[in-house]
Amino acid sequence: MTGMFWITGDDLDADQAKAVEGIPEAQSFLLYGPAGSGKTNILLLRAKWLTYRKKTNFKIIAFTASLKRFIAQGCTHYGFDPASAVTQMTFFKEILDEFGVHYELTRSFEPDRTMLAGKVLSLIESKGIDGTYCETLLVDEAQDYTDTELLVFRRLAKTLVLAMDSRQSIYRTTHTPDLPEKLVGGQVITLQYHYRSGLKLCKVADAILSDAAAFPKIQGECKYPESTRPSQVVSATYPSLDAQLSAIAANVAMQIDLYPEEKIGILFPKKDQSTAFEDYLSANPIAGANEVVYIDTLHGSKGWEFRAVHIAGLEALYKMGATQKRLIYTGLLRGKTSAHIYFSGHLPGYLDSALGKLEPPRPMPTLSDLFKST
Incomplete structure (x- = not known):
């Protein structure tokens, strides 16, 4: 499929x-x-x-x-x-x-x-x-x-x-x-197997809901064609939401050419954030976006699937309360091949740690490392 x-x-x-x-x-x-x-x-x-x-x-x-x-x-x-x-x-x-x-x-x-x-x-x-x-x-x-x-x-x-x-x-x-x-x-x-999301998206999702007894892992049952279309999860921080919106637009413009006629999802924790991106696109239109781009909240994305998913405004994720882990889990697994994560300031610790599962182990820090500006 x-x-x-x-x-x-x-x-x-x-x-x-x-x-x-x-x-x-x-x-x-x-x-x-x-x-x-x-x-x-x-x-x-x-x-x-x-x-x-x-x-x-x-x-x-x-x-x-x-x-x-x-x-x-x-x-x-x-x-x-x-x-x-x-x-x-x-x-x-x-x-x-x-x-x-x-x-x-x-x-x-x-x-x-x-x-x-x-x-x-x-x-x-x-x-x-x-x-x-x-x-x-x-x-x-x-x-x-x-x-x-x-x-x-x-x-x-x-x-x-x-x-x-x-x-x-x-x-x-x-x-x-x-x-x-x-x-x-x-x-x-x-249903034992799933076919939508690439292995890297599954690894991050499994780390978000880390209690394996309550939330069975999904990466072992992944049937996504990783060898022919490698997946990726990319995260980056920006000084403001406006800067995030600009970065999303630039990435989406490239993906419209890369994935012709395939859906691209842009998701946010809050409705006012998704509205801000809709306003941004009205003022800065992207060729072909009307046909393939879907903009919504994480809540509203349930059931949908996208070749690429962009999840932004995640500095507001903590405002979603007790369901925030399952919201970002669900939003991430709307994606097939790629997921881009955008935020200003800091991510919730559980999400930052989950994204770290895709990185090589870091060396033990020294005291001088701890006093460096970040």
């Missing part, structure tokens, strides 16, 4: 193929695998398989609007209705609207998601709605949903398909132990 979506059945390995065509249509299951293992594509092909079977009363649930757009592109690529893709917030609002249930949004994500899920669950119980409402729900990024949201999905659908990777959970969501497995009757397909 060289693009974002598969072209032929030969692109799938045995576990991926089993998840698409080897599970009975009425069997719920959990699809577990690392970033780049093909989970979203499997959901899309499973939806195409259901379409072929005329079992089209299904929805593909996306966690963010950005991921929904990506999935809708996949629906078009595989030849079925892109309206099948919907965010969980929109899906819940549509159900409440259908049954005439009043709700008021605060425009704050966490309170609104909790309120909507609670109202839909109450509606299900009061109206006796069962799994006939939707034949199949295919839920991407299932690790980011609350228990209540997962229970609502289970109650609404005859068949539930969950795709997840706990290493990429970017919200403060904890599940009742084994709840996802219980909701699908214990049917789990584990």
Whole structure:
């Protein structure tokens, strides 16, 4: 697979193929695998398989609007209705609207998601709605949903398909132990290999989430063609965010020629940073950028993939709180061949140390080294 979506059945390995065509249509299951293992594509092909079977009363649930757009592109690529893709917030609002249930949004994500899920669950119980409402729900990024949201999905659908990777959970969501497995009757397909990200990106990602017991390493299961297209991770510090934006633009201009027609991602911790780069490009356009450049936050990049990824403004990463490690982990593994890291001042220690895994061991410093200006 060289693009974002598969072209032929030969692109799938045995576990991926089993998840698409080897599970009975009425069997719920959990699809577990690392970033780049093909989970979203499997959901899309499973939806195409259901379409072929005329079992089209299904929805593909996306966690963010950005991921929904990506999935809708996949629906078009595989030849079925892109309206099948919907965010969980929109899906819940549509159900409440259908049954005439009043709700008021605060425009704050966490309170609104909790309120909507609670109202839909109450509606299900009061109206006796069962799994006939939707034949199949295919839920991407299932690790980011609350228990209540997962229970609502289970109650609404005859068949539930969950795709997840706990290493990429970017919200403060904890599940009742084994709840996802219980909701699908214990049917789990584990994808061992991943194909997107180069070995150097995997090494840095593994060092960011360094607890191997909680976050299994991914570099040992890497099937990226390192020998024919060596990967790289480059980091550099700049005096200001404006200087970072200028450096990104210069690097992207070269990469547009180097990787023709391939997506390039520019990601930031904060929305105002991504907006600043959009403004920079408006004032300093790059030839061909409109067709291939994707600008978003680390949150918004979930589910996407890019030949090259640029992650900037990382001096603000500490402001992301408890999820910051998983955010930068997820953002880094959006990239295939290269990742550029930009910051002003200092990186968080765990990230600086992770990047150091790609460098040769440094000599023991002397006292004179310690008093040198840096």
